[in-house]
Amino acid sequence: MTQNVITAKVPLEQRRKMIEFDRVHKYYGDYHALRGITATIREGEFFSLLGPSGCGKTTLLRTIAGFEDISSGSVLIDGKHMEDVPPNKRPTNMVFQSYAIFPHLSVGQNVGFGLRRDPRSEAEKAKAVEEALEMVGLKGYGARAAHALSGGQRQRVALARALILKPKVLLLDEPLSALDKKIREQMQIELIKLQREVGITFVLVTHDQEEALVMSDRIAVMFEGEIAQLADPETLYRRPASRRVADFIGVMNFLPAKVLGEGNGHVQLEVAGLGQVDVTDEQASAKPQGGEPAVGFRPETLTILYEGQTAQDRESPGVIDEVVYYGDMTYYDVKLDGVETPVRISMRNVFGRPVLDVGTQTRVAWSPGALVLFR
């Protein structure tokens, strides 16, 4: 696979702005579906809109395609205002959740649907269709009836049908949600490779946080019509901006904390089960969110210490409350001393090291740098 010049070489911040949302609001009657979305998507970026159902992510995607009017604000594609441009005149193409494969047409006719007004000769168009099918791994499928395809194949046809038109932006509305797990994971990798190859800006809507983390350059997490956090996957995972984002992306343990003092870029905390901890300001959520302060940490940032092992940094005692064995991993729910709610710790299983039993007295190693403070 050859990489596209833009996706391979140019850093994200230096690329052209491909999609700009400026204070986009959308009302359905009294229902406020989009509440002032402002964001910029760059050329050749793999951008995901992630959130629970009803958060407005699909509505936002459809404002790019032109299937939804916006109530106020503006949407620009490649620097041009799109408010009065109908869907068929926009430089975008969409892969629909249901794939929307035309059942009365063959695979080849589906892929070539958008080429009607293409000035090329019929022979050249047929060649383009064949190339598009080859690109998605469906070489030689052109003459088949579309209704005879499997879910994964339909999705590939939908992709080929959109990409053959060389859009500036490809919109994907939960394209993988209808596929079973194995094909889904395979398609995720294929989509990433394809995106890097063609260099087209991809905007993906998904409710699957893992999918968003795997595929995206950046992710916008949405709740109730607002972007709660817009960041690259690693930042999103390691430094979630709010408890809600933290809860939505992966597993996050929370322990109640008390702020003892702050200054010099540090916050001194008294954390239940962990004791006194210093965290840096970067680890603290930007703005107070109300509610009791708490620290959060991911299951893999803690380690259960076996006999004879010592912590490199800090350690806290606890009792194993539950064991969930996953083959390559084991999840331990550990009740730290003085805390009623157990915390989840994930441990990679190592050959020769026994899985511990429920009720085992243990010590948990952790590091203050892995904590996130929510206040």
Place this chain on the structure above:
Amino acid sequence: MSASPIRRWARSEAASGWFMVSPTLIYAMLLLAAPLATIFAYSFFKDGYLVVIHEFTTQNYIDAWSDPIFRTILFRSVLVSALVTLVTVLLAFPIAYFISFVVPASNKSRWLFLITIPFWTSYLIRVFQWKVILNFNGVINSTLQGLGIIDSPLQMLNSIGAIAITLAHAYAPFAILPIFVSLEKIDRSLLEAGQDLGESKLMTFWRVTLPLAMPGVIGAVMIVFIPTIGDYVTPELIGGGKLPMVANMIQKDMLKIDNKPLGAAVAVSAMFVVAAVSLLFLFLNRRFLKVGK
């Protein structure tokens, strides 16, 4: 376990199936298959004075098909029902489209209910009402005269146009419903996909909606065409008996002239024409259905 074959059969699944369909089957045999078979048999009998001579002959068919009046009437029947079908389907499609695409989902059943209202009156009365509307001193003529648009009443009854309007009105709901069903089945994201791939709404209709609605359209064509070709009441009342269709001819042969074998031959001939046309549409429908699965 040495039950007799008959007893064993009586307990089989096939037998219980037969028992279950038997009331309907007997009904259909007695009231559909038997009369049809009788007509078919009569068409090969000889006609005597007041009696039917039970001897095989093909003379009835030769007589019927060599009669220019029969050919004219059969041609007129096909023409009128083709015209009625065309008008009905062309009028039904926009209505079905409106209910399926424009009416909000919560109101659709109300609209379908409204469409069935004409069925609350009998077919005969509805046909007669058209006579009232189209008559010399009917609704249209007296209105136009009252407004001073015309001086003398228009001759509207006793024309193929009048027959076509009456039948098209009577069969409209039969055409609307199958087209509505096939439009309802169209995944709306397909229409968005059409636009997304660069086609205007009109072209999307032409390239996506219409082909996918074709099974319903062809169904509507058959549902309207088959009964109208054999319609008896409308040519009699609206055509004033001056433009008989094939059913009127059968009635005349059977009852007035009392040549039952000839009437039977005309009936069987008409049936074959209908069957041939229907098979053509059935074949077309199969093509669309095959792709649409």
